[in-house]
Amino acid sequence: MSLATIVARAEGLYRDLALHSVREWKRRSGGLALGYMPVWVPRELLHAQGVLPVGIMGGGEDVEIIRGDAYYQSYICHIPRSTIEMGLNGSLEPLDGMLFPAICDVIRNLSGMWKMQFPGKLSRYLDVPQNFDPAIGGRFFRAELLDLARDLEERGARPYAPEALRASIAAYNENRRLVDDLYVLRRRAPWKVPTYELYYLLRAGLVLPVEEFSGMLREYASLVEADSSRQPMDQARVLVTGSFCEQPPIGLIKTLERAGCYIVDDDFVQVHRWIRGDISLEGDPLDALVRAFLENAVESPVRYVGDRARGAELVSRVRECGAEGVLFCAPSFCDPALLDQPMATRAMERAGIAWTAFKYAENNGQFQVIREQAGTFADSIKLWSGV
Amino acid sequence: MATPSPSSAPPQKDSSQLRQKTMIAEHYSRLARAGETGDKNVYTFVPGNLTELLRAFDLLPVLPEINALQSAMRGKSREYIALAEKLGHSEDVCTYVKCDLGMMKSGNVGPTGEPLPNPDLLLLSYTGCFTFMKWFEILRQEYDAPVAMLHVPYQAEGKITPEMRDYVVRQLRDEVIPVLEKISGRKYDEDRLRELLANSARAEDDLVAVLESAKHVPSPIDAYFGGVYYIGPIFTAFRGTQEAVDYYRLLRAEVAERVARGQGPVTPDGDMGKERFRVVVEGPPNWTSFHQFWRMFADEGAVVVASTYTKVGGVYDMGFRHDPDHPLETLADYCMGCYTNLNLPSRVEMLARYIREYSADGLLVNSIKSCNSFSAGQLLMLREVESRTGKPAGFIESDLVDPRYFSAANIKNRLESYFQMIEQRRTGAGA
Numbered sequence: 001m002s003l004a005t006i007v008a009r010a011e012g013l014y015r016d017l018a019l020h021s022v023r024e025w026k027r028r029s030g031g032l033a034l035g036y037m038p039v040w041v042p043r044e045l046l047h048a049q050g051v052l053p054v055g056i057m058g059g060g061e062d063v064e065i066i067r068g069d070a071y072y073q074s075y076i077c078h079i080p081r082s083t084i085e086m087g088l089n090g091s092l093e094p095l096d097g098m099l100f101p102a103i104c105d106v107i108r109n110l111s112g113m114w115k116m117q118f119p120g121k122l123s124r125y126l127d128v129p130q131n132f133d134p135a136i137g138g139r140f141f142r143a144e145l146l147d148l149a150r151d152l153e154e155r156g157a158r159p160y161a162p163e164a165l166r167a168s169i170a171a172y173n174e175n176r177r178l179v180d181d182l183y184v185l186r187r188r189a190p191w192k193v194p195t196y197e198l199y200y201l202l203r204a205g206l207v208l209p210v211e212e213f214s215g216m217l218r219e220y221a222s223l224v225e226a227d228s229s230r231q232p233m234d235q236a237r238v239l240v241t242g243s244f245c246e247q248p249p250i251g252l253i254k255t256l257e258r259a260g261c262y263i264v265d266d267d268f269v270q271v272h273r274w275i276r277g278d279i280s281l282e283g284d285p286l287d288a289l290v291r292a293f294l295e296n297a298v299e300s301p302v303r304y305v306g307d308r309a310r311g312a313e314l315v316s317r318v319r320e321c322g323a324e325g326v327l328f329c330a331p332s333f334c335d336p337a338l339l340d341q342p343m344a345t346r347a348m349e350r351a352g353i354a355w356t357a358f359k360y361a362e363n364n365g366q367f368q369v370i371r372e373q374a375g376t377f378a379d380s381i382k383l384w385s386g387v
Numbered sequence: 388m389a390t391p392s393p394s395s396a397p398p399q400k401d402s403s404q405l406r407q408k409t410m411i412a413e414h415y416s417r418l419a420r421a422g423e424t425g426d427k428n429v430y431t432f433v434p435g436n437l438t439e440l441l442r443a444f445d446l447l448p449v450l451p452e453i454n455a456l457q458s459a460m461r462g463k464s465r466e467y468i469a470l471a472e473k474l475g476h477s478e479d480v481c482t483y484v485k486c487d488l489g490m491m492k493s494g495n496v497g498p499t500g501e502p503l504p505n506p507d508l509l510l511l512s513y514t515g516c517f518t519f520m521k522w523f524e525i526l527r528q529e530y531d532a533p534v535a536m537l538h539v540p541y542q543a544e545g546k547i548t549p550e551m552r553d554y555v556v557r558q559l560r561d562e563v564i565p566v567l568e569k570i571s572g573r574k575y576d577e578d579r580l581r582e583l584l585a586n587s588a589r590a591e592d593d594l595v596a597v598l599e600s601a602k603h604v605p606s607p608i609d610a611y612f613g614g615v616y617y618i619g620p621i622f623t624a625f626r627g628t629q630e631a632v633d634y635y636r637l638l639r640a641e642v643a644e645r646v647a648r649g650q651g652p653v654t655p656d657g658d659m660g661k662e663r664f665r666v667v668v669e670g671p672p673n674w675t676s677f678h679q680f681w682r683m684f685a686d687e688g689a690v691v692v693a694s695t696y697t698k699v700g701g702v703y704d705m706g707f708r709h710d711p712d713h714p715l716e717t718l719a720d721y722c723m724g725c726y727t728n729l730n731l732p733s734r735v736e737m738l739a740r741y742i743r744e745y746s747a748d749g750l751l752v753n754s755i756k757s758c759n760s761f762s763a764g765q766l767l768m769l770r771e772v773e774s775r776t777g778k779p780a781g782f783i784e785s786d787l788v789d790p791r792y793f794s795a796a797n798i799k800n801r802l803e804s805y806f807q808m809i810e811q812r813r814t815g816a817g818a
Contacts, residue, residue, distance in 0.1 A: 071766050073784065075479070075756045080763065102541070104517045109763040111543060112731025116771060125543035125730075130513060130520070130536065131558055140540070140554035147550075301521070304513075304536060310524055335759060338477040339484070339521035343528060345475060359479075 003223045010200035023094045036099040038245040040274035047168040049157040055206030058082045061249040077333040078361040079246035097122025130304040132294045165285040173278040178217040190262035191232045202269040236378035239323040240266040242330030242337040255367040260378030265321040301340035311347025324381045328357035403638040419501035430506040433700045435514025435722035439583035439627035444571035448624045455486040457498035459674035459788035481518045482757045482789040506532045514539040515727030516760045535566040539722040545733045555719035581711040583627030588708040593635035601692040605662035607645035609652040611691035612681040622700030654685040663688030667741045670753040671696045673785040693741035698726035727760045735771045742776045748809045750780040757787045781805030
């Protein structure tokens with residue numbers, strides 16, 4: 001398969017809001033498919049029970065909001081209204097239910113709306129602990145996961161079995177390594193891995209079975225490594241942050257790249273990289289999954305940081321990826337991102353890292369202002385820094 | 388743009404309000420003297436507050452939400468919010484947070500004009516509102532104060548499971564209490580906590596009697612505008628104290644007297660005239676134009692007979708009481724039972740029940756820009772309640788403490804239309 005074919009397939013899956021691939025998977029396998037919202041859910045557990053986890057990141061720029069606006073006031077972010085819209089217009093019909101992880105009050109309340117609006121489907125809020133002591137938060141989370149497993153079993157999924165979970169963890173470990181490898185490659189040679197292509201792949205990974213997604217990542221990586229036609233340009237290396245829930249339109253990502261930025265780190269579609277590194281295959285696999293969440297998850301505005309200073313990890317990430325600046329790129333009305341931002345920007349200033357900030361909605365179609373802002377920012381780094 | 392208030396007369400207060408004012412003034416005065424007396428204080432939030440536990444350690448609660456709303460009522464929130472936005476806080480986020488930050492940056496002068504002490508501890512009871520977590524992360528950096536985190540699980544399935552209770556109790560026992568011991572220099576005394584919890588239950592009985600008095604026709608109270616005064620002591624610094632027990636006994640007697648006399652509520656302009664409309668209100672009030680907002684109802688003869696905002700610091704009218712026999716478990720259940728920690732189907736059920744039990748004419752939603760915990764989903768809730776009760780619902784928008792989002796003319800127009808709609812439904816003119 002050629003590079004263009006892989007990217008086209010990934011883009012096709014990204015734009016397939018009616019979830020044809022999920023319908024086809026269900027027809028083939030007879031299994032359940034469970035949708036989930038950002039930022040993270042334990043896909044390993046679903047996979048172990050024969051359930052296809054399907055990431056729903058809102059409707060993006062391709063869904064026309066007809067009824068969704070009747071559910072939300074103008075000062076609430078865009079992702080819940082496009083998600084409700086897709087529920088109402090039948091796009092999400094192949095899903096047997098939805099999981100709403102604890103991110104913010106809007107997504108939390110959406111879980112209750114889903115219960116009222118779609119009473120025949122499983123609608124479950126996933127309360128992830130903000131206490132990271134294994135004997136306290138871990139104990140609670142383990143019970144929460146077992147309860148989820150029972151809910152899935154009641155809907156026809158396989159019962160939870162530790163050995164199956166161990167195998168699923170192994171499959172996702174491999175997948176995380178492949179995603180991480182691509183991030184490392186992009187960091188090393190961003191011209192080889194344009195972010196819009198990487199983004200299409202990550203989105204395709206939300207609807208494909210993990211094994212198939214891993215195959216796609218392997219093939220893409222080997223082709224771009226071998227492609228000598230992709231040559232470096234004089235672009236500024238930037239880290240993009242704030243886009244962990246409602247996703248930026250693909251046009252925005254392309255705009256940033258065209259404006260002279262190489263994105264060398266980001267928090268797009270974060271479910272693929274929420275857990276850092278492998279989850280242990282030793283001991284009780286459910287405990288291992290819980291421990292990975294408690295002890296080895298990325299720092300995020302939706303996760304309590306305890307005594308650590310907000311922004312410190314972002315500074316480390318900037319250093320690690322060799323970024324020359326940070327783009328704070330958050331959706332309008334996103335409480336977690338926007339409440340976090342003043343703390344993070346202060347950390348940037350203390351560390352002497354250049355930054356700029358702008359907001360978007362998933363359905364934005366005009367990027368001229370952002371292009372000028374990002375272009376000026378890139379110029380300031382490339383032309384004027386160190387002057 | 389806000390229009391001038393129709394009456395320039397000072398708001399009238401009944402005796403329980405005056406008593407409350409004294410209690411609160413004394414509390415703030417004690418906080419202001421903390422530097423001299425050595426009293427330690429804990430900043431915490433109204434929903435899921437652990438006042439009895441703090442009081443058991445002789446710690447004084449400070450509620451930043453209350454400071455913010457008081458700033459709004461004193462006309463200070465505009466400048467505080469502007470200052471926070473100038474410092475980089477987004478116009479999109481909660482105005483309580485920005486008002487509090489602006490107040491802090493302006494010298495941290497509290498509602499009584501005296502300075503508030505810096506926190507000895509930030510007790511982050513993460514109950515029913517995601518913003519709380521970010522708010523105290525911000526304050527931790529500003530004050531360089533220690534934080535004790537209590538994560539309260541959400542009642543997503545409309546019930547409290549043993550695992551949820553166990554999670555909260557373990558956090559209280561193994562993490563929160565040791566921090567309180569360290570800050571206060573005192574050992575945890577469970578017998579003292581039990582005494583305070585018993586006081587809470589007594590005051591809660593009287594509060595419920597007051598709230599349920601609105602089932603009378605005419606209602607002797609306004610359970611939203613008046614209600615925010617009634618919940619003041621129990622939602623803030625006084626739950627568990629003898630002062631709160633005494634206050635609620637007085638209030639209950641006062642309200643019983645109004646029932647016996649067939650009187651309606653006391654409004655900012657004195658006794659309300661004839662009761663024409665009985666409504667249930669969902670959502671917090673606007674604080675920047677609070678009395679003007681109230682008058683828009685009172686002028687129409689509209690009384691709020693039940694409200695959800697008066698349940699954010701505890702839902703007592705559905706049967707919950709603090710139980711001194713199970714001190715940590717009851718605190719856990721209290722936290723998990725606060726209104727914004729309930730899922731949307733439970734909220735709809737509560738609203739429909741209020742409409743039935745309080746013989747209300749309809750539901751009015753005051754949707755608050757700042758507060759997604761309340762606002763996200765309110766439009767669906769409105770339609771559900773309408774369809775279950777057959778009563779008309781109305782919708783207005785404002786904000787907690789940002790005066791830029793209180794458009795008096797728009798709100799007044801919408802309220803007048805809504806009351807006309809109720810009238811038409813009654814007379815069948817709209818049929």
